[in-house]
Amino acid sequence: MTGEARAPEGLPRTAGELRAGGYHPRGVKTEIRENLLAALREGRNPWPGIVGFDRTVRPQLERALLAGHDVVLLGERGQGKTRLLRTIAGLLDEWTPVIAGAELGEHPLDPITPESRRRAVELGDDLPVAWRHRSERYAEKLATPDTSVGDLIGDVDPVKVAAGRTLGDPETIHFGLVPRAHRGIVAINELPDLAERIQVALLNVMEERDIQVRGYTLRLPLDVLLVATSNPEDYTNRGRIITPLKDRFGAEVCTHYPLTxxxxxxxxxxxxxxxxxxxxxxxxxxxxxxxxxxxxxxxxxxxxxxxxxxxxxxxxxxxxxxxxxxxxxxxxxxxxxxxxxxxxxxxxxxxxxxxxxxxxxxxxxxxxxxxxxxxxxxxxxxxxxxxxxxxxxxxxxxxxxxxxxxxxxxxxxxxxxxxxxxxxxxxxxxxxxxxxxxxxxxxxxxxxxxxxxxxxxxxxxxxxxxxxxx
Incomplete structure (x- = not known):
């Protein structure tokens, strides 16, 4: 997706136009489920570029996505795990409405941050709407030992604190990768390589759908599909997926090398x-x-x-x-x-x-x-x-x-x-x-x-x- 791409003309540009046009907030997992079902019913291939998984990996992954599960792909290197994860983004709507100027990709009719809620009250039907392409709703992170909680979840922004806000003010938070993927997909490659204390930070995101930054809990009804990859030996050699986090993934799908x-x-x-x-x-x-x-x-x-x-x-x-x-x-x-x-x-x-x-x-x-x-x-x-x-x-x-x-x-x-x-x-x-x-x-x-x-x-x-x- 290049920066030159523009949303089609004629799409609603305010919250009022959006509401009048019948656009209703829809969870990302529901969106993926409905688009996947449409592709299957029409006989379209929802997995372009994926070879050799038609009767093995693909049915398992499709069942997991239809069930609304977060997914771990488990397999040896070079089996196409990352390619498969990136292909999931093709199941998102091509264009989706977001609040123009908001830090997160919030739906104009369902804001979740304090600032966006305040703007929605103040502007009402005049709240400006922008359109985001599906390629911008897929975020990928290669897990490395030096990945921090701030990278994934967020941290206090000293610039905002210096501007006069207190540490308890939720608007002092600089959001990390996961909150910024709100209403999208977060892919973490080589998940076991994340330090165990960093994996802990994902627990609330996956279950309670809130985030905690330096002891401050911000209730954000985040809407994300979390997908990850892992090599089998990673469970014992380089690291492991901690048991509580592994339990929160609804599906573990094993990949393989080409069978023929x-x-x-x-x-x-x-x-x-x-x-x-x-x-x-x-x-x-x-x-x-x-x-x-x-x-x-x-x-x-x-x-x-x-x-x-x-x-x-x-x-x-x-x-x-x-x-x-x-x-x-x-x-x-x-x-x-x-x-x-x-x-x-x-x-x-x-x-x-x-x-x-x-x-x-x-x-x-x-x-x-x-x-x-x-x-x-x-x-x-x-x-x-x-x-x-x-x-x-x-x-x-x-x-x-x-x-x-x-x-x-x-x-x-x-x-x-x-x-x-x-x-x-x-x-x-x-x-x-x-x-x-x-x-x-x-x-x-x-x-x-x-x-x-x-x-x-x-x-x-x-x-x-x-x-x-x-």
Whole structure:
């Protein structure tokens, strides 16, 4: 939401016009419930950009929101928890009326602060109305150990005290994040990282709907939906959600990594910023690679393997293809299996390995990546006889590839073979496609033959030339 966006013309601009137009105060949880029900009835997707949760997380979250519950999303890193929370804001009304000039987003027909109530009495139907976009009604805070009560709830404003007001005057309070989100959504990421004494400050907000600042209790009927995220290990390692606060959340919804290879590919396609073409077979290799990592005993699974790893891997592969394009003048830049070799070295630091695996990190990653290549090739080439390709390589048609070898050169090393057309067709590559795309299909077949020990492969240690031979 940019600052240039303006509310539509013709909306009420005073409390009197608002009342005459039939606008009535509606709680934020009721608003979300009614808008969610409308989307479900109309067949609209209320969760744009959320992949792989249709039959698991989404129904649970929808039930929680329909019930009007505050929600904790519990899951490993990189499972889309924050994305999911931000999507909830799309269930708010696009525009909502607020009292113009008020510190909090109060409804003009239901003011809650002393100052706004006084203005409502003084101005009556002339109380000015402004319109707030739903993007401004979502507040997000990353919980850190140095977060204070003042940040979340509020504190006494010394400037207002110096102006002559007494400490007991509620108008001396500078409101924090939660009160300022009145009639909106407050999202707290990594809730267990909040110090326990800070979590205590949220108890009154969630149950009694009032706030306490330095011993002064201000009765504010706050209207907020509180949502939070947490990693499972946070309950015991870095911190925990205190029992009274956990009890006040109406729902705890567990997230998960994509359950299928197809869902994993969809996430990569949606999130990755690819600067060169990376075909679906290579994206499938990366999806299978990430799933292999999540099953590996060498990886610390308590830390998890984020979906961001697969996204970063795809972006790395596309960057390798773009670099080769610049080196050899190949256009358009298209990724080939040789570009997968860039992934282990670049992304090794994004993973946590089990103790005792020091020095073997790259070995583990290379092994699991090769397994992903073999699984992908098996899925696409099942039943296809690649013996003619093996025979021509054994007869002396060595195939060289690498970061300085264009796709046309890879193809030129082999004679015309019907099996190569079949290989390309299995990967949805046509005979008139760019040479780089056809070369990517041929390379995948050659690599699968190497992994099946039907061909040999000689690679230079510096990542230069790779040669497939007998």
């Amino acid at each position: 290879v197809a869902a994993e590919i969809d996430v990569i396609k949606q999130e990755a910023d690819l600067i060169a073409e990376v075909g679906d077979p290579l994206l499938e290799v990366l999806a299978r690679f990430v799933r292999n990592l999540r099953d590996s005993s060498a990886i610390d699974q308590r830390s998890g393997v984020s979906a961001r790893f697969a996204v970063a891997a795809a972006e790395t592969v596309s960057a390798a293809a773009l670099r080769r394009s610049a080196l050899v003048g190949e256009d358009p830049p298209i990724a080939r299996p040789i570009d997968l070799e860039a992934v282990p070295g670049v992304l090794r630091g994004k993973l946590e390995f089990e103790s005792g695996e020091e020095g073997r990190e790259t070995e583990h990653l290379t092994h699991l990546l090769r397994r992903a290549v073999a699984e992908t090739a098996k899925a696409h080439f099942a039943g296809l006889d690649l013996r003619p390709l093996v025979d021509v390589v054994v007869d002396g048609h060595l195939v060289a590839t690498g970061e300085r070898v264009p796709g046309a050169e890879v193809l030129g090393a082999l004679p015309e073979l019907p099996v190569l057309h079949e290989v390309a067709a299995r990967l949805d590559v046509g005979p008139n496609d760019p040479s780089g795309r056809i070369a990517a299909a041929v390379e995948l077949a050659l690599e699968s033959l190497y992994l099946a020990r039907r061909l040999a492969k000689d690679s230079e240690d510096n990542g230069g030339m790779t040669v497939y031979g007998p």
